[in-house]
Amino acid sequence: MKKILILSFLIILWLLMSGLYKTLILIFGLCSVFLVAFFIQRMSDKDGYKININMTVINSFNYFCWFLVEVVKSNWAVAKILTSKKILINQDFIETSVSQESDLAKVIFANSITLTPGTVTVETEDKRFLVHILNKVETTISDLQNMNNKVTKIERVK
Numbered sequence: 001m002k003k004i005l006i007l008s009f010l011i012i013l014w015l016l017m018s019g020l021y022k023t024l025i026l027i028f029g030l031c032s033v034f035l036v037a038f039f040i041q042r043m044s045d046k047d048g049y050k051i052n053i054n055m056t057v058i059n060s061f062n063y064f065c066w067f068l069v070e071v072v073k074s075n076w077a078v079a080k081i082l083t084s085k086k087i088l089i090n091q092d093f094i095e096t097s098v099s100q101e102s103d104l105a106k107v108i109f110a111n112s113i114t115l116t117p118g119t120v121t122v123e124t125e126d127k128r129f130l131v132h133i134l135n136k137v138e139t140t141i142s143d144l145q146n147m148n149n150k151v152t153k154i155e156r157v158k
Helices: 002-018 023-047 057-083 103-115 140-154
Strands: 092-097 119-124 128-133
Touching (some): 002 023, 057 103, 092 140, 103 119, 103 128
Antiparallel strands (some): 092 128
16 A cells, blocks of 8 residues: 555656656656656665654644745845845854654754755754854744754654
8 A cells, every 4th residue: 555655646746747748758757656666665675774754744734834934034035145235144054953753854854954045954963963054143043943843843752
């Protein structure tokens, strides 16, 4: 059942991303989906690593809605910096703590930092991330901790 869900997800994702519905393109897309599914299965068999998705759907949806708003606000802030006549930036590297337990939640947190304009996750360790910030202000560290807390809420408590 899990394999059918993965195949269905990949097919739907490919159809939505390609936007092309000609016969030859659909055949190539179907072949690529089956090839990706084959490699996923093969990698899983070789290393035995399984991703456990222990996430709540409602909290995940709420987080991604909140995250989209944050990306828009960050885009606006970076655009203001770049379009001002005098570019006043305060670049810095800061460490932020990580409270997520699962690898998937840590990946979501690290990618959320990187996807937010003006910040990049440079280094990841088990309980901390090193983040480069384009313009450090007083609220930067509290914003990262807020994001950390929101990603942690996504995880299901075992």
